[in-house]
Amino acid sequence: MEQDSQFRFIKSVHLPEVTALEAAMDTFTYDKHAHEEYAFGVTLSGRQDFFSNGVYHRSPPGNIIQLNPDAVHDGNSGGDEPLNYVMLYVHPRQIEPLFANAAGAEEASDIRMSETLTHDPVLRGHLMELVRLIANNVGSRIDQEHALYQIASRVVQRVGRFEPDEVARRADVLLRRAKDFIHNHVDADLSLEEISDAANLSKYHFLRLFRRQYGITPHQYVINCRINAARTALEAGEPVNDVVYRYGFSDLSHFNRRFKRIYGMTPRQYQQSVTA
Template sequence: MQRTQLNNVRDALNGSKATQLDYCVLNQDLSLAHWSNQRDRVSYHKVGHHTVSLYLTGGNDTHRLDMPSAGKGSPGKLCLMPATQDSEWVVGEGQEFVHFYVSDAALKFFALESFDIDPRLVRLPDLTFADHPELARLCHSVMNVPWHAVSERLHLQQAFYGVMGCLIQAFVRHQPVTEALRGGLSRRQLTSVMEYIHAHAGEEIHLEKLATVSGLSLFHFARMFKQSTGLTPHQYVSKIRVRKGMEMLQKGYGQAYVAAACGFSHQSHFAAQFKREYGVTPARLIRELC
């Protein structure tokens, strides 16, 4: 058997006997891959991103060398491989599976914005051959649409966010807080800063003003904001502006107007940030919406 150990799940599989049947980058933080593999051995080592895996066919002889008690796979089984988690697999006869790759920063931002969960509390468990009907349904839904049709990109992103929401609700939201959070902004400080950013997303936002809102010095604010959110203030503001831009484009506003209304100095800057977040340019999205 060929042994592969790289620091990225997709790279590891591409270096093994696995065949990539399809691959789709939704944005810089989210991507999907459809794989087949058989009679192989693959290791993942501190990959730096989270992976959700759904077995579509086969998998009955596949097992983990580092966790023999986990049993074997089968269609409909789920695996959750958290970032930095090591695992070693023996792949049996032919199987197909779909992978969802999400960066740690994106998952934490999603937990904060969608569930008001402190990103420092977002920790996913290592799951192997688990049963979760709702999560399996959400994962399988992406197999029913063409991945490279621009008209389906929003559908794929919504499905991916559904998967992320299910992860948060099932494995993060109700976890007990077993340790005191150290560093970072207080809940009151973070809420105040987030409310200010949302209210002034279309204006020029200065770091000094955000620090003032939080009641901290400029130096301490920038460091503590990143501790609390996983993002720099600039990265967070950009994400909020692009999200607002998407909402305005879907309502029929023109690209130039949206760029200005969302605080971007140039339309080209908005387009670049938008493509980084959504995987398509605003112009292409507008054509699909018309």
């Protein structure tokens, strides 16, 4: 780990698919990556610089970062002051039923946050409260459930129902097939042709469409999915050496490098952090 950077991941003991991160960064830079979860961050001090959704963002203290699942982004400390921030990672399975309830709908998988960077003191307060409960392991299950529902309600209040246009919807359907295929074969040696076949698209048309839609190549997305799957295995307590080869990394050194550029620590350090 970088000497001037500290990362602390804490899994909620009450909400099985919610993880909090407390981070302090100076020179560390995240590689371009994406999470399966919704991610909500609050910049506490310094400035958080990152690229996402085709735009370069700068987040000063008090601002909120919102990332939809699979939103490609990077990140580093900007300005002269060290960066301190917190993040919440919430799996769609955990929060989308709350979105639906808040929206008065049967399901809400099509709700997406349109603002990557925003200033909302109400939402910031809800986020900081859930981070506090998880990081300090205080309060009951109902306290954390209520805090998460407050977050979901505020998000729905701000964005309403997201309805993509018909062209975007058709592209989403085809690319979703490809992404589902990748997730279902994350431990296999996949080829571009196999993935594009799953989307019923020609190989190079699929490559262009995928990169334009998500900002990374299918190969980069496969690596990202392997890292995320490995992270889940580590959280379940599986030995690091077993995880390395299952998800296609050539050796532990390769796995360490890839993992650290996304999570700021080695796989072993991450496992010790969330299972302590």
